[in-house]
Amino acid sequence: MAPAPSPPALETRDLTIRFGGxxxxxxxxxxxxxxxxxxxxxxxxxxxxxxxxxxxxxxxxTDGQVLVRGEDVTGLTAAARTRRGLGRAFQLTNLxxxxxxxxxxxxxxxxxxxxGMDLLSRAARRTDLVDExxxxxxxxxxxGRRDDLAGALPHGDQRKLEVAMLAALEPDVFMFDEPTAGxxxxxxxxxxxxxxxxxxxxxxxxxxxxxxxxxxxxxxDRIIVLHNGALVADGEPAEVIASPIVQEAYLGxxxxxx
Amino acid sequence: xxAPAPAAAPAxxxxxxxxxxxxxxxxxxVLVLIFAGLALAPFVFPGSQSLNxxxxxxxxxxxxxxxxxLLGYTGIVSFAHTMFFGIGGYGAAxxxxxxxxxxxxxxxGTLAALVVxxxxxxLIGLFSLRVRAIFFAMITLAVASAFAILASQLxxxxxxxxxxxxxxxxxxxxxxxxMDGTLFGVQxxxxxxxxxxxxxxxxxxxxxxxxxVNSPFGSVxxxxxxxxxxxxxxxxxxxxxxxxxxxxxxxxATLAGVLCAVWLRYTGPGTTLSFDIMLDxxxxxxxxxxxxxxxxxxxxxxFLLAESYLQSLMGAFSAATAGLPxxxxxxxxxxxxxxxxxxxxxxxYFFPSGIVGRLRGR
Numbered sequence: 001m002a003p004a005p006s007p008p009a010l011e012t013r014d015l016t017i018r019f020g021g022x023x024x025x026x027x028x029x030x031x032x033x034x035x036x037x038x039x040x041x042x043x044x045x046x047x048x049x050x051x052x053x054x055x056x057x058x059x060x061x062t063d064g065q066v067l068v069r070g071e072d073v074t075g076l077t078a079a080a081r082t083r084r085g086l087g088r089a090f091q092l093t094n095l096x097x098x099x100x101x102x103x104x105x106x107x108x109x110x111x112x113x114x115x116g117m118d119l120l121s122r123a124a125r126r127t128d129l130v131d132e133x134x135x136x137x138x139x140x141x142x143x144g145r146r147d148d149l150a151g152a153l154p155h156g157d158q159r160k161l162e163v164a165m166l167a168a169l170e171p172d173v174f175m176f177d178e179p180t181a182g183x184x185x186x187x188x189x190x191x192x193x194x195x196x197x198x199x200x201x202x203x204x205x206x207x208x209x210x211x212x213x214x215x216x217x218x219x220x221d222r223i224i225v226l227h228n229g230a231l232v233a234d235g236e237p238a239e240v241i242a243s244p245i246v247q248e249a250y251l252g253x254x255x256x257x258x
Numbered sequence: 259x260x261a262p263a264p265a266a267a268p269a270x271x272x273x274x275x276x277x278x279x280x281x282x283x284x285x286x287x288v289l290v291l292i293f294a295g296l297a298l299a300p301f302v303f304p305g306s307q308s309l310n311x312x313x314x315x316x317x318x319x320x321x322x323x324x325x326x327x328l329l330g331y332t333g334i335v336s337f338a339h340t341m342f343f344g345i346g347g348y349g350a351a352x353x354x355x356x357x358x359x360x361x362x363x364x365x366x367g368t369l370a371a372l373v374v375x376x377x378x379x380x381l382i383g384l385f386s387l388r389v390r391a392i393f394f395a396m397i398t399l400a401v402a403s404a405f406a407i408l409a410s411q412l413x414x415x416x417x418x419x420x421x422x423x424x425x426x427x428x429x430x431x432x433x434x435x436x437m438d439g440t441l442f443g444v445q446x447x448x449x450x451x452x453x454x455x456x457x458x459x460x461x462x463x464x465x466x467x468x469x470x471v472n473s474p475f476g477s478v479x480x481x482x483x484x485x486x487x488x489x490x491x492x493x494x495x496x497x498x499x500x501x502x503x504x505x506x507x508x509x510x511a512t513l514a515g516v517l518c519a520v521w522l523r524y525t526g527p528g529t530t531l532s533f534d535i536m537l538d539x540x541x542x543x544x545x546x547x548x549x550x551x552x553x554x555x556x557x558x559x560x561f562l563l564a565e566s567y568l569q570s571l572m573g574a575f576s577a578a579t580a581g582l583p584x585x586x587x588x589x590x591x592x593x594x595x596x597x598x599x600x601x602x603x604x605x606x607y608f609f610p611s612g613i614v615g616r617l618r619g620r
Contacts, residue, residue, distance in 0.1 A: 056491065082493035094491070096484035099477075107481050110474050111493040117502075118474040126474060169492060 007070030008033050009205035010086070010173050014064035015054055024050045026229035027064065032173065037199045037206040039220035039237070041213075047229040048209045049091055052177055055207075056088040057081045068173070082111070087171025091178045091209070093158045097151025101142055101161055104150050105133040108168040133168065140164040141190060156187045163191055167198075173205045174198060180215065195219060213241070280552055285617040289552060292559050296457055300450055301442050311566045313453055315559050316460040317517040322542040322554035323467050324510030329540075330549030331471055332503050333483035335391060337536055338382065338398035341405045342375045342508040344530035346515020349374070351422040351525035352415060359425035368516050372509055379508035383501035406531045421526020430455065430520065456517045463513060468551055470506065479503055483549070545605050547612020556613050564601065569594040 008031035015028045025047045032038055040048050053059040055066055057078035065074045068084050076084075096104050106123070109132045110116055124130065137143045140160050145153060150161060163179050176195065180188045196219060198204055210216050216223060216237065223240040225233040233240050240246055280286045295302065299312035321343055328334040349371025350364060357363035378401075386397040409416045416422065428434055434448030444450070470476050481489040482496050490496050519525045529535075538561065546557025573591040580586050589597075609616040 058487075058491070077490065077495070079490045079493050079495050082491060088491060090488075090491075094485065094488045096481050096488065098484050099480060103477060103480075107477060107489075108492050110477070115474050116478045116494055116499070119470055119476075120473060122469075122472050123474045123477045124472070129474070165492065 007067070009069060010055065010207075011067040011070075012051075012055065012064065013067065015051070015061055015066065016063040017050060017054060017059060018062045024229050025054060025061075025226075028226070028229075028231045030224060030231060030234070032205045032207060034172070034205050035203045036221045037195070037208060037219055038222045038224060039216040040207060040209045040224050040226060041211070041216060042226035046226040048226055049177055050229075051226065052088065052175055052207070052209065056086055056175060082169070082171070085172035086175065087166050087169040087173065088175040089163050089166040089177060089179055091181065093155075093162045095150040095158060095161060095165070097149065099150060100147050101150055101153065102130070102133055102137065102146040104161060105136050105164060105168045106130055108165050109133050109136075112169055136164055136168045140167065140194070156183050159183050160187065160190060163194060167194060171204070173207065175207045177209045178211065179208070180210070180212065192219070217241075280618075282618045285552065285614060288617070289555060292555055293461070296460075300453055301444055304444055306449075307566075309449070309453060311562060313456050313521045314518075315562050316456045317514045317521065318539070318542065318558040318562060319555050320460050320463045320514035320517065321511055322539045322546070322558050323464055323551050324507045324514065325539045326543045326548060326551055326554050327467060327471065327479075327503055327507040327510070329543055330547075330551075330553070331476065331483060332479045332500060333391070333486075334387070334500060334504065335395040336398045336504070336507075337395060338402040338405075339507070339511050339539060340531055340533070340536045341398075341402040342379065342511035343515040343518070343535070344405070344409065344525075344527075345375045345378075346371045346512035346517075347519040347525035347530040348409065348416055348422075348515075349512070350516045350519040351417075351424055354426060354519075355422050355424040359427060361427045364427060364516075364520070368513070371512050371516065375508045375512040376505045379505045380501060383504040387500040387504065388497045402531075402536075406527060406533075409531055410527055417526065419527060421524055421529070423524045426452065426520055426523050452521060456521050459513070459517055463510060464551070464555070467510060471551060475499070475502075480549070541602060545602065545609075545612060547609075547614030547616075550612065550614040553612045553614040560613075564598055568598060572597065 011031040012028050015025055016023065017025045028051060040051070042048055050059065054061050057073070057076060057080070061074065065072050066081075067073065068081065068086060071084070073081050073084060082088075096107065099107075106129050109129045110123075110126075113129065115126065115129065118126070134143065134146065137146050140163070142157065142160055142164060145157055150158065153161065159179070159182065163176070166174060166176070174195075179191050179195070183191070192215065195206065195208065199206055199219065208216075208219065220237050222235065223233070223237050224231055225240060225246050233243050233246050235243075280289055296312055296316060300309055303309075303312070321339070325336075325339050328336050328339070346368070349367040351367070353363045353367025353370065357366065382394075382397060382401060386394045410419050412418075425431065429448055430452040431448040434451070435446070436448070436451060437446035440446070471479070478489065478494055478499050481494070482499060486496050515525075515530055518529065522529060542557035542561045543554055544557075545561065546553030546555070569591045572589045572594055576586045576589040576591065579589065605613070
């Protein structure tokens with residue numbers, strides 16, 4: 001991979017957040033380039049989700065900056081960052097439970113198209129939005145569920161819908177936070193296929209928090225390791241997994257107890 | 259999530275136009291009955307008391323439906339809705355009283371009221387809709403109380419506690435005869451014209467609100483109600499949407515206030531600004547079914563019919579059971595509020611999703 005020209009799709013500089021005396025994310029410097037998939041690994045409580053929250057704007061850092069294509073977005077709201085191309089799927093499913101599956105997706109398409117302030121047409125007749133939503137649902141094999149309320153879906157389908165909402169957003173930077181957590185084995189491939197397709201057919205930037213090492217090995221171009229909020233390793237998957245610091249900080253513990 | 263929910267029932271056939279249609283045959287029938295009943299009210303239920311009730315139902319439908327835009331669709335709790343209703347009422351009253359009793363003054367009063375309402379709603383919204391819901395509720399409560407005090411203090415302008423009685427444009431005056439003789443035994447006079455003005459405006463405003471909630475904008479409101487965190491995360495500036503709907507709801511309530519003033523030919527604190535009215539609309543929306551708009555229609559109709567006729571119904575019942583123990587006292591007309599309260603508790607208990615929710619089978 002040639003070094004990317006000009007600014008990275010996403011960059012964090014000295015990104016830090018403290019909760020009282022506890023440093024949850026500790027001066028993380030990292031850049032993410034288009035066309036790469038970076039896996040973020042680390043033990044529970046290492047600060048992975050907090051790092052995501054700082055990037056996508058759910059939390060404000062104590063210190064440091066978030067840059068999207070070189071532009072400082074640290075002071076912007078989550079909505080403003082989304083409109084600048086950051087997209088996020090949540091670890092804990094985060095849907096519009098009282099709306100139908102199709103409406104959940106249509107709302108995302110509508111946001112991307114900037115049609116939210118349309119007061120005059122009928123939402124159900126905006127075929128441009130509805131058809132695109134249906135296409136996303138078909139791709140995620142959720143078409144049969146499209147008229148069900150999101151809150152009434154089985155857990156696996158809710159996870160799929162969560163990821164489908166991110167897919168419908170078509171951001172420049174995809175942030176997946178344990179997308180396959182709690183899914184049954186036969187549902188996992190749908191999600192992994194989606195991520196693989198994004199990685200292989202587009203020039204998007206993908207960030208993936210994932211615990212399953214086999215998944216990480218399959219998909220990642222690069223692994224970064226967080227430990228106690230700090231970035232402790234960064235590099236090619238094989239190299240990072242083999243590094244002593246990872247063996248000790250993360251994998252080592254798991255193997256010893258296995 | 260402990261146990262995964264059981265697989266949901268297969269998609270219902272009518273889900274295509276999910277939010278726009280009544281989606282229940284019984285509900286559609288009830289709505290047709292109400293709208294037709296109101297359209298024909300002067301002829302089917304002649305008499306000035308029933309016409310008063312019908313007109314009040316009309317402008318309360320607009321008032322309650324506009325409150326539902328906030329409470330039911332967006333999840334905003336506001337206690338300032340009667341303030342906007344009052345601004346409409348006073349706008350029409352002051353203009354018709356101080357200028358001339360003609361259409362121009364009515365238009366000026368309405369426009370001025372709309373401007374004041376929307377600006378106030380914008381201000382309140384910008385200052386408090388970005389913070390927690392409870393804070394917004396408290397702010398609206400404070401502003402509404404301040405406004406009610408102001409309205410009663412500025413006697414030279416508003417008529418103080420007595421309010422303002424004024425003349426309406428000539429077409430709408432009771433003395434105006436529009437036709438010689440009668441039609442189906444009813445005099446075709448200015449009162450009738452006023453009623454149909456109120457009715458037609460109600461239909462127009464109600465359809466406009468339906469249009470708003472079924473638009474892409476309306477679906478964002480529902481997304482905010484369902485999960486404002488996620489709405490923000492997929493790129494919607496939720497504060498902007500909240501402020502805009504706050505202004506739209508205020509404008510609608512203002513127009514309802516104008517209709518009220520035109521119908522009553524009077525505006526006072528008791529008919530527009532009182533906190534009792536605020537509670538009434540809250541009950542109407544909750545009983546009818548939040549987040550449906552149709553709930554406001556059914557709720558307003560039931561509530562105002564109960565308010566107007568429960569007392570006399572109980573009087574009749576009490577008289578009929580005069581010989582029996584306890585019953586006559588229990589159903590004495592003075593106890594009507596007690597029974598209204600019991601009816602509310604029962605309806606909220608048995609129809610937690612409101613009457614519309616019940617009719618839709620949810």
